[in-house]
Amino acid sequence: MTENKDGWDEEILRDLFNARDQQCIKKVELGELDMEDGVYWSQELHGNYSVRSAYRLLQRQRGYWVESDNNSVWRKVWRINASAKILNLVWRSLSFCLPRMSILGQKKVVVDTRCPVCKIESETVEHVFLRCTVAIQCWGLILSGMQYTCQNLHQWWEQALDMSDGGKKAEIATVCWSIWKARNDVVWNKKYTQVYVVIARAKQFLDQWRNAQKSAVCTSYPQLLEGDGSCVWVKPQESMIKVSVDASTFQEFNASGIGIVARNASGGMMVARTVCISELKTDSRNNRSYGDKRSTQLDQGSEMAKGYNRIG
Incomplete structure (x- = not known):
């Protein structure tokens, strides 16, 4: 371009390009507005860079992007x-x-x-x-x-x-x-x-x-711990009692605890009991505490099981 930017500098064109390229360059009309050149991102219509368009470009170059699907x-x-x-x-x-x-x-x-x-x-x-x-x-x-x-x-x-x-x-x-x-x-x-x-x-x-x-954890305890509410309790079938048992050991106190809850088919609680074993002994043969063993030995009394066919 000329120093005034109002046309092509033909002398420079003759020095750098052949006759065909000169004709092609001269056909390009120069804008009349006096504007500075700027950076334009070709992958977006508005010309501004975006992560989405860059990701699409990289995936297309790697052969992982098919525009149709x-x-x-x-x-x-x-x-x-x-x-x-x-x-x-x-x-x-x-x-x-x-x-x-x-x-x-x-x-x-x-x-x-x-x-x-x-x-x-x-x-x-x-x-x-x-x-x-x-x-x-x-x-x-x-x-x-x-x-x-x-x-x-x-x-x-x-x-x-x-x-x-x-x-x-x-x-x-x-x-x-x-x-x-x-x-x-x-x-x-x-x-x-x-x-x-x-x-x-x-x-x-x-x-x-x-x-x-589908379930929501409802509790009066304000600080829920990780994993709370992850298990979903299901009601037992008719004429059945579902007994939920849990046990834990506390080595610092040399003790263990057992918790038992029994519910009927409507979900109502029938019996709830906790047992604390102050002296924790260990069976050397299989390294299991007697407290853990007792947690599986439930008292399925006749009063609680009256009228029910099965206790699970």
Whole structure:
């Protein structure tokens, strides 16, 4: 440009560019406004940098982002009614940021990059959740009858969520968590988990989480401790008494305590008793205190059990 910035400096253009490029440059109209150049972020329409657009750009450069399906699958995933740690695992798997053997191999770490569970092929995210023998058997049991035509994990998730209702979506996500937990048991503890255990653990965790969402902890004690209210008490069946027992030892006082509560089918308390054992003795054969043993020896008297068929 000329010193006045009102046109192209033809002498400089002739020195630096060939005839064709000169003609192309001259076709570019120069603005009439006297404005300073500034930084413009091309990934946003407003030109300002954002973490979201930078993340999308990096994922696209790595080949992990497909414009046609990523936005829809993310919306469906975040609508799953499941625990936060379950959704976090799904997000990490779809973002390909889970630690796995193939990543160590890429970083020149000398390890066996095959799947530690089945030892068939390299441990990628798709293999762990789709092609591993444990994953194949799990999906065959809980997604039987569903046909998939997917090429990657994003497409698999989108098809699985489209063909499932709300409850099944949460079950799928929780089974993914259980599959990953089974994989970690092999890596860190050399413990192999059977398929039915993987599914049972997922269903049990999901049921406990759902029950916890429905219940509220009501107590006069102002300072709740971690884990309070985590167990959900269930009423016994008709003609039954449910007896809840707990015991604890206090080494500093050389004592132990036992608590017993009996409730009927309507949830009403029938009997409540606490027992303190001031002298705590230890059985050297199995290192169990007599106080712990006595906690299991309940007094199921005739008065309390009158009219009931069974005490649980």
